[in-house]
Amino acid sequence: MWAILWKDLLLELRTKERVSSLFVLALLIILVFVFALTPEQLKQPAFGSALLWVALVFAGMLGIQRALILEQERNCFTGLLLCPIDPGQVFFAKFLSNVFFLTVVEAVVAPLTLALLGLPFSVSLLGLPLVLLCGIVGFSALGTLCAAIAVRTRAREIILPLMLLPLLVPLFIAAVHVTGALLAGEVWTGTWFRVLVAFDVIFVVIGWLTFGFVVQE
Amino acid sequence: MDGVRMNTVTSRSGLADSFLPWLTCVAMLAALAMVFLYVPNERVQGEVQRIFYFHLPSAWMAFLGFFIVAGASAAFLWQGKRSADLLAQAAAELGMVFCSLVLLTGPLWARPIWGVWWTWDPRLTMTLVLWLIYAAYVLLRVFAGDNETVARYAAVLGIVGVIDIPLIYISIRLWRGIHPKVEQMAPEMAWTLLVCTGAFVCVFTWLLWLRLRSLHLRDEIRALRQHLVAAS
Numbered sequence: 053m054w055a056i057l058w059k060d061l062l063l064e065l066r067t068k069e070r071v072s073s074l075f076v077l078a079l080l081i082i083l084v085f086v087f088a089l090t091p092e093q094l095k096q097p098a099f100g101s102a103l104l105w106v107a108l109v110f111a112g113m114l115g116i117q118r119a120l121i122l123e124q125e126r127n128c129f130t131g132l133l134l135c136p137i138d139p140g141q142v143f144f145a146k147f148l149s150n151v152f153f154l155t156v157v158e159a160v161v162a163p164l165t166l167a168l169l170g171l172p173f174s175v176s177l178l179g180l181p182l183v184l185l186c187g188i189v190g191f192s193a194l195g196t197l198c199a200a201i202a203v204r205t206r207a208r209e210i211i212l213p214l215m216l217l218p219l220l221v222p223l224f225i226a227a228v229h230v231t232g233a234l235l236a237g238e239v240w241t242g243t244w245f246r247v248l249v250a251f252d253v254i255f256v257v258i259g260w261l262t263f264g265f266v267v268q269e
Numbered sequence: 270m271d272g273v274r275m276n277t278v279t280s281r282s283g284l285a286d287s288f289l290p291w292l293t294c295v296a297m298l299a300a301l302a303m304v305f306l307y308v309p310n311e312r313v314q315g316e317v318q319r320i321f322y323f324h325l326p327s328a329w330m331a332f333l334g335f336f337i338v339a340g341a342s343a344a345f346l347w348q349g350k351r352s353a354d355l356l357a358q359a360a361a362e363l364g365m366v367f368c369s370l371v372l373l374t375g376p377l378w379a380r381p382i383w384g385v386w387w388t389w390d391p392r393l394t395m396t397l398v399l400w401l402i403y404a405a406y407v408l409l410r411v412f413a414g415d416n417e418t419v420a421r422y423a424a425v426l427g428i429v430g431v432i433d434i435p436l437i438y439i440s441i442r443l444w445r446g447i448h449p450k451v452e453q454m455a456p457e458m459a460w461t462l463l464v465c466t467g468a469f470v471c472v473f474t475w476l477l478w479l480r481l482r483s484l485h486l487r488d489e490i491r492a493l494r495q496h497l498v499a500a501s
Contacts, residue, residue: 197429201422205413214408215426218401219433222440229444243443251436258432262425265346 056132056145060119064153070115071156078111078161086168094169097235101228104165108158108184109191109220115157116150116195117202117212124203129267139264143196147259150192151185158184166235174237183234186248187227193255194219200266223251285478293471300461300468308461320378322461326469327370331399333473334364335431338406342427345420351488354420357427358410359480363473365403371396391441398437402430 064070085103086094093099123129132142162184166173195216202212226248233240304322341357344350375393376386387393406426413419454462 194429197425201409201425204418204422205409207412211405211409211412214401214405218398218405219429221398222433222436225440225444247440247443251440254432254436258429262429265421265425268421 053137053141053145056142057148060145060149061152063122070118071153074111074115074153074157075160077114078107078157079164081107081110082161082165082168091170095171097171097237098232100166100169100171100235101231103169104162104184104231105187105224105228107161107165108154108187109217109224111157112150112154112188112191113195113213113216115153116192116199117208119146119150119153120196120199120203121208133267139267140260142267143260143263146200147192147196147256150196151188154188154192155185158188171235172237176234176237176240179234179240180231183227183230183240183245183248186245186252187223187231190223190227190248190252190255191220193252193259194223197259197263197266200263223248223255226251289471289475289478293468293475296464296468296471300465303461303464308457309455314382317378317381320374322465323469324371324374324378325462326466327367327374328396329466330469330473331364331368331371331396334360334367335399335403335434337477338364338427339431342424345424346428351420352485354424355481355484355488357424359477359484361403361406361410361423361427362480363476365400365407366476367469367473368396368400368403372400391438391444394441394444395438398441399434402433406430 082103085099085106089099123132133139159181162180166177198216198219199212202208202215205211226244229244230240230248233242233244300322304319308319308322310316310318337360338357341353341360345353345357375396379388380386406423409426410419410423413422
């Protein structure tokens with residue numbers, strides 16, 4: 053498992069194509085919103101929260117897709133499955149590498165977004181990395197599972213969002229609420245945050261248990 | 270061997286084919302008569318409320334479809350039987366039809382009563398998300414072709430979709446809440462609802478049966494064709 057994770061990281065370290073493309077894409081999405089909304093609207097925490105998540109989800113979807121297309125293109129999946137390891141471990145390796153990449157991208161994009169929107173910095177923003185990480189974990193878990201299905205179909209670019217987005221609805225609602233409260237400087241560790249963490253746990257377990265059915269030949 | 274299988278399908282279909290259409294026809298006529306002739310107007314909402322007798326059973330059938338998908342998917346992953354996979358496919362397609370009916374009849378009622386076509390009430394949002402998950406499932410089947418692997422993907426999606434439903438429900442419930450709840454029903458209304466539900470169960474079963482048989486026949490044709498190609 054660590055070997056697969058290490059291989060993914062090494063590949064990225066040498067090419068740097070995934071992180072850089074995701075970063076530019078996320079920035080572009082945010083730019084579109086900035087053009088569409090008035091300055092007053094942009095200063096509202098609710099918009100900032102929605103924007104952060106829209107950018108993360110759409111850039112992230114492409115990133116996760118990419119990770120599995122790479123494996124699929126050269127038939128590496130077959131190689132991975134021939135290894136005497138549990139498919140669950142392959143899932144965790146892919147899942148962790150996706151979490152890692154999205155976290156790296158978000159570490160730059162999130163502060164940049166806050167600055168671009170002119171949101172006030174406050175002490176409660178210290179919680180933002182934790183909230184973002186929670187969202188990324190749930191998103192990557194389901195994303196890895198759905199992408200593994202999508203890459204083996206025709207029209208994989210369209211089928212991934214079709215499958216993933218409706219399933220992610222509960223996670224979105226929770227994540228956007230927690231982030232909105234956080235940006236507004238309110239208490240954010242309430243019910244919504246606990247719901248978010250619970251969804252994370254459920255999604256990771258679902259992905260881990262069902263991944264084997266998806267990849268087996 | 271192909272011949273033997275075909276015989277069993279034809280003989281089983283004989284009974285259901287002669288029985289189900291008539292039952293459905295009678296039940297549906299009875300339901301229509303009750304909705305339009307028997308049941309009295311609701312006191313506040315008037316005529317418009319009659320759409321409820323088709324709206325609610327549709328919603329139940331949509332849920333029924335989803336549970337069949339989940340059950341059949343689990344059975345398929347467990348035992349790998351082709352028939353379970355076909356059942357899941359047929360139920361998903363039907364579930365989507367009834368889910369669409371719910372989403373169509375709802376706004377027709379909501380416009381005169383609430384004054385808007387749509388509102389982001391938990392149940393409405395829930396039904397929309399449900400419809401989207403169904404759509405993804407059906408499209409996955411369309412895009413991914415038809416073989417053993419796809420059956421497994423679809424089964425995984427079907428199961429994950431059902432596990433997701435309570436989560437969606439919790440999150441949307443926490444989020445906001447004006448959908449009417451039925452509190453008290455006049456006996457005539459309850460009877461009408463019961464007959465309508467019965468009629469919808471008949472329609473659902475009949476369509477499910479037809480779709481299932483067409484899927485089985487498609488399999489048989491494919492097998493026969495392969496057989497011919499191999500023989501020639």
